[in-house]
Amino acid sequence: MKAHEVLYRGYSRAVFTLASRILDDAAQAEEVLQDTSMEIIRNVAGFRADAAFGGWVKRIATNKALAHLRSAWHRKGRRFADDEAADPAMAGSVQSDVAIGVADQERLARALAVLTPTARAVVWLYDVEGFSHEEIAALMGKSVSFSKSRLARAHQKLRALLAEDEEVQPCMRQPNSC
Amino acid sequence: MHATTEQLLSLRDGAPVAELTAAHVRTCPTCRQELEDLVEMRARLRALPEVAPPAASWDAIAAQLACGPARPGRTTRHPAWSWLAMAASITLALSLLWIVDDDPADRPAPGTTTDLVASTPAPSNSVQGGQATALVQTSRELEAALRALPAAPRVTRASTALTVAELEDGLMQIDAELNRQGLPPEKEVALWRQRVGLMDALMQVRYAELAETY
Numbered sequence: 526m527k528a529h530e531v532l533y534r535g536y537s538r539a540v541f542t543l544a545s546r547i548l549d550d551a552a553q554a555e556e557v558l559q560d561t562s563m564e565i566i567r568n569v570a571g572f573r574a575d576a577a578f579g580g581w582v583k584r585i586a587t588n589k590a591l592a593h594l595r596s597a598w599h600r601k602g603r604r605f606a607d608d609e610a611a612d613p614a615m616a617g618s619v620q621s622d623v624a625i626g627v628a629d630q631e632r633l634a635r636a637l638a639v640l641t642p643t644a645r646a647v648v649w650l651y652d653v654e655g656f657s658h659e660e661i662a663a664l665m666g667k668s669v670s671f672s673k674s675r676l677a678r679a680h681q682k683l684r685a686l687l688a689e690d691e692e693v694q695p696c697m698r699q700p701n702s703c
Numbered sequence: 704m705h706a707t708t709e710q711l712l713s714l715r716d717g718a719p720v721a722e723l724t725a726a727h728v729r730t731c732p733t734c735r736q737e738l739e740d741l742v743e744m745r746a747r748l749r750a751l752p753e754v755a756p757p758a759a760s761w762d763a764i765a766a767q768l769a770c771g772p773a774r775p776g777r778t779t780r781h782p783a784w785s786w787l788a789m790a791a792s793i794t795l796a797l798s799l800l801w802i803v804d805d806d807p808a809d810r811p812a813p814g815t816t817t818d819l820v821a822s823t824p825a826p827s828n829s830v831q832g833g834q835a836t837a838l839v840q841t842s843r844e845l846e847a848a849l850r851a852l853p854a855a856p857r858v859t860r861a862s863t864a865l866t867v868a869e870l871e872d873g874l875m876q877i878d879a880e881l882n883r884q885g886l887p888p889e890k891e892v893a894l895w896r897q898r899v900g901l902m903d904a905l906m907q908v909r910y911a912e913l914a915e916t917y
Contacts, residue, residue, distance in 0.1 A: 528845065528903050529768065531910035533761055541756035551757075558756050562764045570847040633747055652745045677708040680741060 529566055536565070539579075540586040543654065547590045547646045549638045557589045564589075583654060591664055594642050636686040640679055647672055648679035706734045708741075715741050835888070838895035845902040849909065870905040874898060 540561050544554035564585050572581060637645055646665075650656040651672070656664070658672040665672070706714070706724050713720045714728060715738060728734040877898045881891065 528848065528906045528910070530761055530765070531907045532848075533764065535910050537756050537760065538753045541760075542754045545754045546751070554754075555757060555760055558760055559764050559767070563767060566764075566768065570844055572847075629747070630751055634751060637748075637751075648748070652748050653751075673709055673712070677712055680712065680744060681708055683744060684740060 532565065532569070533562055536579075536582045537562075540582065543583065543586050543649070544590045544593075546637065546649045546653070547587075548593055548642070549645065553593050554590075557586060557593060560589045561586045587650065587654070587656070587664060591646065594646060632687065632690055633683075636683050636690070639686060640682055644675050644679040644682065647675040648683070651676050705731065706737075708737070711738050711741055714738060715745070834892045835895050838892065838899050841899050842895065842902060845899065845906055849902065849906055866908050867905065870901050870908065873901045874905070877901065 537558060541554055541558050544557035544561075545551060548554055548557070561582070565582060572578070637648070640648070643665075647661055650661050650664075651658065658669045658676075661667075661672040662669045704727075706728050710720055710724050711728070711734065712718075714725065728738060877894050880886075881894050881898070886894075
């Protein structure tokens, strides 16, 4: 295994996870991983030793993922998912699917996937990756208040999805009793 | 009046909130519950498992590195490789050259990045000098990459520490040899080749060490 591959093994899971959670699309997440890897390999010689390597990688990956999010191709592909999230009837069917899942983590991952791409990106970047609202605003070309309001809405939506899921789940587990 | 989700998130994250709001949350069971839910939600999000990339992802990256140009249809995003990208490709290509040794069947195809390494202009003295130039460049690239790595974790395995120490000792010995006057060109090339090999090994050990902590 050569140096670049060892480097790749070190960050690939973290980068792929970030891209997968933000984009909710494995193919695009893989593209982000590849683009990120090429940029890391191109620029690693110029990387400042006093900076945090993980943070540098994360920032590159985030920029790539958000670029995908902004692309017309992604918006086109996600349009129906966003409509579904906005449509209570369709959202119900998604929640039914969510309810089928048994593991708590799976249900949360599915609920996360139901959010609009922007809300999903904000909640993931802020709550999991540790970006500040100022950083998210700069990365997305939006205001700090935009980031704050999207985070609040994302939490409200997640809570509602999981609460409804918990109400539906007993019926799914014991269909004869409903 | 209850606190908004935005205000509760600010409280959760230690951001400034009006004292009136903070006082309300301290005494309101509903707001306190919502605040606890927000804390729990963050913990649950952070506990979601990592997603492993497809096994073939690295192959696609290695192919890009070996071939040079970006994939078809994406050239507009990366119209030209910087010299650093070229150097990175050279590093990988050199590594491949060590593996394939000198089998004529494995010699680089004209126009490929590997061929670029093979045809690096030699200094006026000899062909050996050209090889040394490329090796020195590779050695510098690896040194820069090593410097770019974050500091080693506080707790390092004894076996890892020993390996790192052995590799660094080897590098010191080679550097001492390289500093000798009147070194024959072929000996110099051999030493640079060893140095690049040791640095590559050192980088692998360091990355493996970091991969466990990152």
